[in-house]
Amino acid sequence: MTFTYLTAGESHGPQLTGIIEGIPAGLKLDVAQINAALADRQRGYGRGNRQKIEHDQVQILGGVRHGVTLGSPITLVIQNRDHAHWSAIMDPTAPATPENTTRQVTRPRPGHADLVGGLKYRHADMRNVLERSSARETAMRVAIGNICEQLLAALDIHLVGYVRQIGPVLAEDPTVTTVKAIKAQTAANDLRITDASQVATLHTLIDDTRRAGDTLGGLIRVVVENMPAGLGSYISWDTKLDGKLAAAVMGINAMKGVSIGDGFAAATRPGSQVMDPIAYDPAQGYYRTSNHLGGFEGGMTNGMPLVINAAMKPIPTLYKALPTVDTTTKEAKKANVERSDTTAIVPAALVVENVVAIELVKALTDAFASDNLARLQDQVTAWRQELRG
Numbered sequence: 001m002t003f004t005y006l007t008a009g010e011s012h013g014p015q016l017t018g019i020i021e022g023i024p025a026g027l028k029l030d031v032a033q034i035n036a037a038l039a040d041r042q043r044g045y046g047r048g049n050r051q052k053i054e055h056d057q058v059q060i061l062g063g064v065r066h067g068v069t070l071g072s073p074i075t076l077v078i079q080n081r082d083h084a085h086w087s088a089i090m091d092p093t094a095p096a097t098p099e100n101t102t103r104q105v106t107r108p109r110p111g112h113a114d115l116v117g118g119l120k121y122r123h124a125d126m127r128n129v130l131e132r133s134s135a136r137e138t139a140m141r142v143a144i145g146n147i148c149e150q151l152l153a154a155l156d157i158h159l160v161g162y163v164r165q166i167g168p169v170l171a172e173d174p175t176v177t178t179v180k181a182i183k184a185q186t187a188a189n190d191l192r193i194t195d196a197s198q199v200a201t202l203h204t205l206i207d208d209t210r211r212a213g214d215t216l217g218g219l220i221r222v223v224v225e226n227m228p229a230g231l232g233s234y235i236s237w238d239t240k241l242d243g244k245l246a247a248a249v250m251g252i253n254a255m256k257g258v259s260i261g262d263g264f265a266a267a268t269r270p271g272s273q274v275m276d277p278i279a280y281d282p283a284q285g286y287y288r289t290s291n292h293l294g295g296f297e298g299g300m301t302n303g304m305p306l307v308i309n310a311a312m313k314p315i316p317t318l319y320k321a322l323p324t325v326d327t328t329t330k331e332a333k334k335a336n337v338e339r340s341d342t343t344a345i346v347p348a349a350l351v352v353e354n355v356v357a358i359e360l361v362k363a364l365t366d367a368f369a370s371d372n373l374a375r376l377q378d379q380v381t382a383w384r385q386e387l388r389g
């Protein structure tokens, strides 16, 4: 069964909707876990006031009976609580007020989708663009990704996303590398970082940046453990799983770079310091004595932990608004600002984790018969056995 999903909904519309096809029948879904992931996406130092309004909860409206997946499409809904407050602002016919003279968005923000989206779809009011280009949509990708994570857990595959750097400040403890250790470290602070000694520095950096009306980006890493070797393929460029992961991660709002393993740093070193030597052990089969290549060779998983890195640009909406042009008068103006995050690197790390989970489920359900979970589990077990031999 080919796994596909679609999301719909605007940032301040009534709800986000998601439909997933291709989750095997027989998976017991833990809705509390999906809601915990949604709450986790809302946390993080540096976010704006929207998260005080939303309390994201998923409703499952199809594809699940008595808590167990049916193999049919799964329909998910998340309400936008802010919709109620926004309807007047969203009404293009409402008269302007002194507080809000810009009911129609005509001063596009550099770095956001406003201007090009408006030109492309002929939206004179670029609110029609920002509503859908907003990363509000990533709430649904996390709900879908969490269902995928629950399927991966049923196959004993585990993953975590974390923040390595915010702006210029590195906040990664290089000795914390396992999924379990990363989860323990990152749960203990509001920055999703593994080096807790940087928390105070980063709080100050984010506070100072917010006061200056500016914004920050950063670096993210996702680590996946126990993904079997041989997923993805070298046979054609578009079968490479590292490529599919890169596209999925780049598909997240504000991502500007994706790399695997040591990534760009590998380009500066000799091959002897980059290739991962092959070894064999009867209990675990073939393995590598290092993992510079982040678990991929020839577009295929090689059985080592997958290491996927992402670079997020700073948030494009600046309170100290940037120069733009009013699209009605063509006069030089300051860009539109309503409300914004100073940095969203903390939720973004969870979003990257979740889109990785989605791509891994796609790869697994492509490779194995997956109408039913028990059958999929049997095949993955048999495949792991074959690889050990």
Ligand SMILES: Cc1cc2nc3c(=O)[nH]c(=O)nc-3n(C[C@H](O)[C@H](O)[C@H](O)COP(=O)(O)O)c2cc1C
Pocket (backbone or CB within 6 Å): 048, 111, 112, 113, 133, 134, 135, 138, 252, 253, 254, 255, 313, 315, 316, 317, 339, 340, 341, 344, 347, 348, 351
């Ligand atoms: C979790 C998350 C939250 C974001 N919050 C904001 C925000 O508050 N304000 C903003 O201007 N951009 C925000 N962004 C980034 C924009 O959505 C993104 O830059 C925009 O859609 C343009 O797309 P691009 O950066 O991929 O080119 C956020 C991104 C993520 C992943």
Ligand SMILES: C=C(O[C@@H]1CC(C(=O)O)=C[C@@H](OP(=O)(O)O)[C@H]1O)C(=O)O
Pocket (backbone or CB within 6 Å): 011, 048, 049, 050, 051, 054, 133, 134, 135, 136, 139, 253, 338, 339, 340, 341
């Ligand atoms: C709503 C979310 O993020 C939003 C993403 C976003 C953007 O432009 O991407 C802009 C802001 O929207 P608003 O003006 O409504 O506050 C963020 O809050 C969310 O993550 O749930």
